[in-house]
Amino acid sequence: MARAQGARAQMALGFETTYGTPPASGFTRMPFASTTLGAEQPLQTSELLGYGRDPLAPIKDAVTADGDVVIPIDARAFGVWLKAAFGAPTTTGLEAPYTHAFHSGNWSLPSFSIETGMPEVPRYAMYAGCMVDSLSWQMARSGLLTATARIVAQGEEVAASTQAGSPTELTLQRFGHFNGSVTRDGTAIGNIVSADINYANNLDRIETIRADGKIAGADPSIAALTGSVAVRFSDQTLVSQAINGEACELEFSYALASGESLTVTAHSVYLPVPRVEISGPQGIQATFDWQAAKNDTAGRMATVTLVNDMEAY
Template identity: 80%
Template sequence: MARAQGARAQMALAFETTYGTPPASGFTKMPFASTTLGAEQPLQTSELLGYGRDPQAPIKDAVTADGNVVVPIDAEAFGFWLKAAFGAPTTTGADAPYTHEFRSGSWALPSFSVETAMPEVPRFAMYAGCMVDSLNWQMARSGLLTATASIVAQGEAIATTSAAGSPTNIALKRFGHFNGAITRNGLSIGNVVSADLTYANNLDRIETIRADGKIDGADPSIAALTGNVVVRFADQTLVTQAINGDACELEFSYTLPTGESLTLTAHAVYLPRPRIEISGPQGVQATFDWQAASDPVVGRMCTVTLTNDREDY
């Protein structure tokens, strides 16, 4: 008997025309490192009395379908997750390379279907009505560069054959931490040890009464772009900004030697006043837990620009 192995698992994604209805075609094979995406349905313990000490049969509760997908930040496939998180991009370029600009604040976020496959069992799980609740990644000096997409789905359907057909393959071109840079108001920030950023749609699940126990949808509420920057304390620039309550523009970017690039620009970032601790003889570090807000000039909170050879998303 074949046993399930993560090394043989596959994932395919396609955007939906109708929420909760997987498309018949158009799936793309997605690279991923791990996933907790799944559906669960807890049991409600019987509260009835008069039947002795042994309880009566439990009752099924509502279905919850959600989880995280850890994906590589690459030059092409990552654009699908950006579209799911921010909405459809504005694409420019008459020929390759193309520039895809994703903007925060869209009320119309696309839903998509994801199929996770374990062919050796066989088990093919289709998650329909998926939407990205948040997208998070860290910047560091070394290691593998990945992002975590937190997903809210409507439900799960299990089958013994794939409903995704033959998904389109993507040529993988990964960004690495070595390709990263951080700037403040257009100038490089020195002494940065690490950085963390999270874009959240703060989805509001529409939990109506249904015979199948699924949700009716998920509406985006007030978005948030937050994170932190850990720096070796060398000057007062960031502390002064925090004390004065001023905003700055932070830009987190990656560029490959072949020309592909990814840039997230937070247009109006506010810094809290940090505690500066001297914990020993080593270098002194300061952590700034920043928050972004809508910039009155640009008219939005952030812009993500992806440059690659893909014509559209």
């Protein structure tokens, strides 16, 4: 008897025309490292008295479908997740390389379906009505560069065969930590130890009364772009900005020698005044937990620019 193994697991993603209805075609095979995406329906214990000490049978509660997907940050497939998190991009270029600009602040975000497959069981779970609640990752000096997408879904349908057809295959071309850089107002920031970036749509689940116990949708509320930068303390530049309450532009980017690049630009970033501790004879670090806000000149809070050979998303 075959047993399920993570090494054989598959994932396919397709954007929906109608919320909660998986598309008949157009799925893309997505690379992923792990996922907790799933649906659960808890039981409510009976509260009734008068039937002895042994409880009556429980009843089913509402369905909750959500979870995280850990994904590599690459030059092609990551654009699919950016479209899900920010909406369709503005694409320029008559031929490769193409530049895809994703803007924050869109009120209408696309929904999509994700199918996870365990072919040896077989078990294929289709999660319809998916939306990205948040997308986050960390910049560091070394290690594998991955992001975490937090997904809110409507429900789960399990089948013995795939419903995704033959997904489009995208050649993986990963960015690495060593390809990264951080700039402030166009100038590289020295002594950066690590940086965290988190974009949240702060989805509001529409929990209406339905016979199937599923949500009716998820509406985006006030977006947030937050994070932190840990620096070896060497000057007062960032501290002075925090004290003065001024805004700066932070840019987090990755670039490959072959020309592909990913750039996250937070147009107006505000810094808190950090605690600067002297904990011993080693170098002194300061961590700034930053927040981004809408920039009047740019007309938005953030722009994510992906340059690759994909003609459209």
